[in-house]
Amino acid sequence: MKLETIIILSPALNPGENGIVVGVAAVFCMSSVEADAQAGALWSSSDQQDGVTPEEGSRFGENHAMIQRRTRERMTLTALLESRLCPKAIVPQPEAGGLTSPKMKRRPPRTDPSRVAVASFGRAERARAQEEGAIRLGQPHAIFISGVAGFVGSKLARLFIDRGYPVVGFDNLSRGSRENLSGLLTNERFIFEKVDLSDANAVRSRFLNCHSRILISEVWHMAANSDIPAGIADASVDLRDTFLSTFNVLDSMKEVGIPFLAFASSSAVYGNLGEAPISEDVGPLLPISNYGAMKLASEALISAAVENWLDRALIFRFPNVIGVPATHGVVLDFVRKLRSTPNKLNVLGSGRQRKAYLHVNDLIDALVYLRENASERLGYYNIGPEDKGVTVSFIAETTVEAVAPGAGIEYGVEDRGWTGDVPRFSYDIAKIRALGWRPQLGSADAVRKAVVEIVGQEGHL
Template sequence: MIYNRSDSTARLSGESENSAESASKRLMQEMSFRRMAQSGSQGGATMELVTGGAGFIGSHLVDALVAQGKSVRVLDNFSSGREEFLAHHNGRSEVEIVKADLLDFDSLKAAMEGIDTVHHLAANPDIRLGTEVTDTDLRQGTVATYNVLEAMRHAGVERISFSSSSAIYGEASVMPTPETYGPVKPISLYGASKLASEALITAWCGTFGAKAWIHRFANIVGPRGTHGVIFDFIHKLKRDPSRLEVLGNGLQEKSYMSAEDCVRAMVHLVDQVDENVNLYNLGTGDTCSVRRIAEIVVEESGFDNVSIEYTGGDRGWAGDVPKTSLEVGYLFSTGFVPNMQSEDAIRHTARALIQEIGL
């Protein structure tokens, strides 16, 4: 069941209503939500909150937590998340879905009731968008993370698992790049927001005694993807099966990880490591070029005689990092082993998205 917190929560602006009547309405909604939350946590069982849980990675994390027998509350404004990503949980008492925005602090505080651990994944999912609307990552990333932490403090929730990114490293001079690399100099607003969010989280741990797991993701790919290079290539081929335009020279090379492996690693680390701040790169230890991704997508499309054309330059867009490679020995030392390497994850994703998008 989806609980709508207010009409305003679906807007990214997070604008609040000002009238006394609206304030009274919000109070009644909050009381109603609390009753629903309490009924969803009968017997004193704790729940885990997944912000952005209707999104690409978030919905996979919900699946993984439910498979572990956890009760999960999803909080999502559905700006990029989709109801169909969670439709297979309809009717399950262990999953609550709350439509709300992290910029609506009252809704966020109410959603914290009965929560043991917060998995904070909600953010702008598209690095390129930040170059067009420059406060996107500030509001949806940094400010939203502050709101999550402050709502946790109000509710007495002490555990947060955060989806950071390899984008915080910028154009690193050391590859594979370890967690200890520095100084980190992100070159995208998205990366800057993730780094600022990491700093807020570690400060919260030091000041208020919270415990954090910070996951610096490689490029995550898989079914339900709504953006990214594989998604873009499939849509381009759908428009014109005779040619595929690739931004840049195709030599951009990055680490890729399947969504299934990503959320499995997140859950594994929360279960297995227990420092006050636990910071890990999440990846597979290998890389794949954009040129090879284009070839794989064309192979899986079934189209013949596709001309792959490159726009030139060493990066696809402003803020794109031409090469990333993450050192993942720290992750592997905990006993985690990915099921797929980069190329396997890319091919698996291409097949899934071709089915979802339709070619």
């Protein structure tokens, strides 16, 4: 193998805190065995700088071995050397308070940890790295978003791009659209691939290809089937688009050693628990839709991955989320019905169904807040408004007033809209509130705002 120069952030033990400090060193490696030897040398050097005696150092032998292993796994040093995924790779530390495992507390970094360390390349090496699509100096590592052309995924992509992160996004465009990516597709920090996430070979090959062009440091898995009735009619829909997509994304993450996953789960995992506010630790969890079942199965996969190889994961249990760009949901459904029949609105169910609704802007704010403030290795959070929700009849009346004043509203007789529909639910959000987050809008104001936005999206009658 040709000799390669790799710049790594070398972990070393801090005996005062039994934690980690950061040192930077150039390592010339030809194999993982030599990487171990170099890591050991860096360890000794860092210990001496911190005033650790040989006797004290021996007490930390177990931690030393753990750190060497985590260095190889998390930074995928061996993969970078042997498969040449990214020549002249430069690997940053995870964000403070973000990707760091609670078992490995770190001193606050002196510089922005999302930025790639700067090294001195020769002119020929820099030209070759850029020619082969390797990560550029001074550039943050990328964030991967599945379902990037959808309702939530497209919002996340814009936010991360605005914060200076490159974004790699996959979507099969079954619900999402290229229109939702307007302005992103021409952005040099955005890479989009149309990929069927249920196709394991396609996901693996395209994911590894993107990772070779710019190293991915975290994954936001937002893709899933969002049509619950369709999943009830055909169980393979949620098996394919909700569960297998999660399995395949995790499998690709494991292959390249990506340490952090953020996952969009759902209130559907809880099943029908009546009107009492639902907390995260209620149980048993008995979903009543295939969508909820596959979301819960995906949560179980993630839990097993954290136990086995994944450093950290956050699970977000979404409520009913509304706003634009709308791809599905009750408000969009009502607006489109009134465009088709302006004199009448037919409503599934009695209209007495009561649910919590969260505006998508509040949701995005909560996701990023948890990324920066949650500290568990496996965190799971309800995200929602602080009230008990609004009725479907309120949403129908608000939409009629905005779109077709005077139109009649005809309700069904059932207490739910369709098989698998949970007619009443609200969240207990004490867990996320304890971290300091609260939504800006309640359910009623979120509905009013979403109606105006979606009418604008769909055009006036």
